[in-house]
Amino acid sequence: MKFVSFILRNALRNRRRTVLTILSISMSLFLICTLRTLLDALESPTLTPEAAKRVVTRHATGLANSMPISYRERIRRVPGVEEVMANQWFGGVYKDPANFFAQFVVDADHFFDVYSEIRTETPEQRDAFTGLRTASLAGVNLAKRFDWKVGDRITLQGSIFPVNAETTIVGLVKGGGAESNFYFRWDYFNELFPANISGSFVVKARNVEDVPVVSESIDAMFLSSTAPTKTETEAAFILSFMSMWGNVRVLVGSISTVVLFAVILVAANTMAMSIRERTGEIAILKTLGFAPRQILGMTIAESALIALAGGLAGSIGARYLYASFDLTAYTMGFIQTLDVRWATVLLSAGISIAVAFISTFVPAYNAARAPIAVAIRRR
């Protein structure tokens, strides 16, 4: 216990330096946590158990190519399929192209069965969507962004399709990542643009175990048709969108590595400064009988304490900062929330301790090994 207070006092001896170092380290760890969480959000979207049962069928060539709507009934008859629904990206413009948000054209009758985790505020809103042909649903965050209320009429000017969709919001939805999306009905869409097509189909399998077989049977069924399909799990489908942004992993990885080196330099500088000031003291400690190993340990512990304080401040700060505001508006809806996981906080604590060890070992080792006579004279 006596060591603990010794270490603590040493760490707080030059308070300004300690605080500045903690702040500097916390900024870096804040950044590393942010990048790590960003990568998490892009690469492994949080999926519910329901989502694992879903697969998405699209045209083998790409999403810009659509499939005939008749595929819907053929997919429904595939063994293992519980429910299927058309899902078309509308890509319309709300007042200004800068107001970008995701708009999906869906089958109202099957929407809540396929996406069972998506909920309206009241059961009446749900019935209203199935009841009215020109009905639409807005995610709660989206509604907040544009100050929409139930009953508002929304006009989306088509860009992919040469039609304008005029719908009435009948409900607000949340759950399953729907918070920033907009949904309206396929039958209304097909009336505006009578081509009998859909860009993708969302299929829900009866069991998770059925998923591979269902995917394979769907693709096999359409293999030699004019519109061959590619069916993959919802997770893989989302991931394929993320990969469009390029090699985010390498970008994030390289930035984090450089930041890490910067932290090591900062910590090393601080510890080198304080150890140099204490050369004489260390000599006295050794005169009193402390072993070099003990001195080395105490110095590293001191540095670990400072680095850990910085690391925890940065990562926990990130966790609560990102939890407290909505990122949708700043990122055009691509990232809704950054949820800094406890695992990430733990990771940055680990990084901090490693940084402390790397940055302090050499100067502390040299100081602990220096002959007493030399060290005292150097003072």
Place this chain on the structure above:
Amino acid sequence: MIPIRYNLRSIVVRRMATAMTIGGVALTVAVFVSILAMIQGLRNTFLDTGEPLNLILIRQGSQSEAYSYFDRNIKGIVETMDGVDAVAGEIVVLINYPRISGETTNIIVRGVSEKSLELRSKVRVAEGRFFRAGLREVVVSRSISSRFKDARLGDAILIGRTKWNVVGILDASRTAYDSEIWADYNEVSEEFDRLIYSLLLVRCKDARSLQFIKERIAGDRRVKLDAFGEKEYFETQTSSALPIQVLGYMVGIIMAVGSCFAVMNTMYAATAHRTREIATLRVLGFKRRNILLSFMLESVVLAVCGGVVGCLLALPVHGISTGTANFASFAEIAFQFRITPPLIAEGMLFAAFMGGIGGLLPARRAAKMQIVQALRPEV
């Protein structure tokens, strides 16, 4: 004024602390400059695309050639307009295609004619030859060829349901066309069973006729097209750089704040070690503001040294070729990191700024020091 030589020598004396502080600033500047180089490369790719006398005609409201389609008879109407020099009718199809690293993204396949090449003077066949009309042959731009599967000269690439022979490599002088695959219009339109044009590329006789044609298209109810200058069309797509820009500035600012704290630490230590020197300078007749300026200058010089090292560290990223998603079409846009002299200047300014902010408080402390106290022997 206190000669700057005094500061330079002081910097050299504290070799270790100086090196570590410079290192920290250097890493920050290196990251900042690298991200700026990425943004610059992406923006320039769009800004360098297009020729002043070319117009791009797409379906009204479609915003992107990837989502535009219209009747082929319209080409005849446009060709007979006054001031039109040449018209190329083209089709654009997005295909979902894997990179060499495995993830898939969308690539633009452009169905063109000989005229398309004539109207784009920056695009030329660099290796092999142009495709022959009537054959399933493609020419692939260099950055697609080097980063995507089966896209090298002599390979056969799967587009739609057929394998197409790669007979040539395109060099589009780092414009947006460097991200595309080109094939014969008739072959592409037949493969995807789309007997339409996605766009008309119109070469006008002069600037006056360009303006005239633009107005005529806007007023012509038969054609229902939007006319954009080719340059203007690609300029609007620079918004694709937005996510990187947001990320870049966030990373830059957070790292800069961290580095400021580190610089502050070093400068506080510097002033603490040189208490007596400062007092002596005061006794010699230097004013408080001389001391303030001198220490500020020292801090800025220190940071600028870091800036130089940082820029040097960032240089190797110049020319790295990568890709991200184009906002307008959701297709891959390939670009190269570009470091330009103004960008280096920006990096240096950024470094100087960190030095200035980091040095301010320590310099103020040095300037406020009481001479008598400072000269009193250390206890």
